């Protein structure tokens with residue numbers, strides 16, 4: 465049920481294959497009001513490193529570090545508390561925080577005092593994924609409380625709403641999906657009624673082609689897959705699942721391939737670089753998920769590469785398309801503002817591509833003749849010629865920005 469691809473979707477995906485086809489890049493919800501998230505949200509989220517251990521102090525430290533490391537100034541402004549902050553509801557149904565978060569308003573004030581924004585987490589079900597209190601039946605009350613605290617971002621995670629959908633529409637999968645969509649719509653209305661601009665992040669793992677309906681229920685972003693893990697296989701398989709989704713992204717509404725694992729687990733430097741580069745190519749939200757107070761310099765350098773961030777934040781909001789693959793090498797392209805273009809070549813293989821050289825085909829990218837660009841990881845000028853052989857280390861990437869492209873006519 466993860467991904468149902470009707471015929472017309474396959475046709476649309478083929479059109480989207482050409483990164484310069486304007487029609488293919490038309491946002492799905494161009495008439496919807498979209499004041500928030502005009503570029504993909506950037507910040508930090510507690511889950512990927514702290515999971516259920518996160519405390520008020522960890523959130524404050526993360527805020528401090530975003531400022532001290534220059535990450536805030538590079539664009540990382542949301543500090544998002546994920547699951548496990550919730551306590552019990554009182555007799556009036558008002559949700560309390562648990563003892564790890566003694567005073568949420570004070571925490572929000574602290575985060576705001578640093579020039580940052582606060583994000584929070586809940587579920588349309590009665591329980592969150594970690595078994596804490598969800599918002600079912602208390603949507604308006606919870607939305608008002610978030611607004612009164614000064615919350616700027618909500619991640620709304622399906623979880624225990626799944627059994628609720630099954631209860632409401634036993635054995636009727638289509639009706640269960642409609643129930644799910646209406647639950648997301650209910651919280652959207654509650655957030656709008658609460659009167660504070662709050663970025664609305666849908667988390668239901670890409671079910672029921674969420675990209676087709678999320679903007680209609682006010683979604684600024686929506687998870688397209690299951691949970692990411694700090695392993696190359698997880699990152700590469702999520703990356704591959706994004707092919708064909710470019711047409712659904714645009715200012716105010718973004719595909720979300722999940723939060724960053726840069727700096728987590730045992731990812732090699734090449735893998736961290738490729739993960740970050742490709743999330744930027746995908747116009748994905750850039751929510752760091754690492755241990756900021758103990759961040760290594762090389763991880764800081766990846767997360768704060770301004771020219772890679774600029775690709776993610778390009779004002780046109782066109783997500784990259786996978787133009788072609790050859791062997792274990794994938795070539796992605798993304799049109800940028802002012803006629804610029806980003807090209808990413810990823811070696812997903814376990815060996816350096818030398819015994820079986822890969823040749824870059826510029827014609828397939830719609831380019832004509834030699835192109836001069838900048839390699840965004842070496843900082844050097846690079847000249848790309850048609851069919852040039854490229855040697856890229858295992859799980860590494862060549863990421864090039866071409867300021868002025870010459871295209872095939």
Ligand code: GLA
Pocket residue numbers: 511546547592593594621667690691
């Ligand atoms: C789900 C989500 C994760 C995280 C956890 C919290 O698994 O997909 O991103 O929010 O729940 O319990």
